[in-house]
Amino acid sequence: MEYRKLGASGMYISELAYGNWVTHGEQINQEAATACVRQALDLGITTFDTADAYAATKAETALGEALKGVRREGLEIFTKVYFPTGQAGKNDRGLSRKHVMESINGSLRRLQTDYVDLYQAHRYDYETPLEETMQAFADIVRAGKALYIGVSEWTADEIRAGAKLAKELGIHLISNQPQYSMLWRVIEEEIVPVSEELGLGQICWSPMAQGVLTGKYVPGQAGPADSRFTTDNGELKTDHRYLSDDVLTRVQQLKPLAAEAGLSMAALALAWVLQNSNVSAAIVGASRPEQLVDNATAVGVKLEADLMDRIDTVLESVIERDPGKVESFLTRP
Numbered sequence: 001m002e003y004r005k006l007g008a009s010g011m012y013i014s015e016l017a018y019g020n021w022v023t024h025g026e027q028i029n030q031e032a033a034t035a036c037v038r039q040a041l042d043l044g045i046t047t048f049d050t051a052d053a054y055a056a057t058k059a060e061t062a063l064g065e066a067l068k069g070v071r072r073e074g075l076e077i078f079t080k081v082y083f084p085t086g087q088a089g090k091n092d093r094g095l096s097r098k099h100v101m102e103s104i105n106g107s108l109r110r111l112q113t114d115y116v117d118l119y120q121a122h123r124y125d126y127e128t129p130l131e132e133t134m135q136a137f138a139d140i141v142r143a144g145k146a147l148y149i150g151v152s153e154w155t156a157d158e159i160r161a162g163a164k165l166a167k168e169l170g171i172h173l174i175s176n177q178p179q180y181s182m183l184w185r186v187i188e189e190e191i192v193p194v195s196e197e198l199g200l201g202q203i204c205w206s207p208m209a210q211g212v213l214t215g216k217y218v219p220g221q222a223g224p225a226d227s228r229f230t231t232d233n234g235e236l237k238t239d240h241r242y243l244s245d246d247v248l249t250r251v252q253q254l255k256p257l258a259a260e261a262g263l264s265m266a267a268l269a270l271a272w273v274l275q276n277s278n279v280s281a282a283i284v285g286a287s288r289p290e291q292l293v294d295n296a297t298a299v300g301v302k303l304e305a306d307l308m309d310r311i312d313t314v315l316e317s318v319i320e321r322d323p324g325k326v327e328s329f330l331t332r333p
Contacts, residue, residue: 018048047075148173160194
């Protein structure tokens, strides 16, 4: 494993972060979750990303159990706040001081830790003053419940405003967690330049485009039986943006490029994301330990410029680059 600084902070994180969205508490049981976490640790992955909303809090609980007994100082544990986790009452979501303060306590209890290394705003809250949110985060940092603050799927302007307030409050806004992959590049035009200017690093989710870039989905064929994109009768859910015949056909054309690089398709997708110097980590999820072993072959790989160009040539017509597709835009009232 190799390690990178998270933004302009002094904290190192592993280039691959283990995330448990849609796995722990949903797809796999505690025994399987613990096996995956232990495999991640054996591979040198020290960074673990979760959220209170994943599996309605069960993902945090599963991660806390899986990490029990591991030296806390050797880990970087990240979680998030914004989405409802319980009955979804009027104050059970968003970034109000009330919800943020109640949520950090619940997360720490479930994760079985006194603090998280990074506490992230899971989305931007258009119904709460940003000043209120950042003051709550500052108080959490000063209370020792979080070491650093990050955001997820905020626009460039929102990141700039948040970083300004954080600086005024004497806390460190050091990261953004966006979707980023060969197919989804909406952060490149605006988010990355602002982040480089302000000292934020990207912690990228869905670097394999929700499994599509592994090549396991073939146009005209049924999807894998255990896939979230496979219907009960075995057919592929082609309504998803990545599952059109055009996208899937072009992804299949990446297979000889992956072979040329000596990588699996999954590892090629991860290595591609890690070529971006503003990326601090790519988040990988796994339901089986052997998936992580393959993922780890992407670490430290330098893809030649010619190979990067050929990837672009294959995918160009299906790449999404519109900065207006940052998810924060989609949650505006």
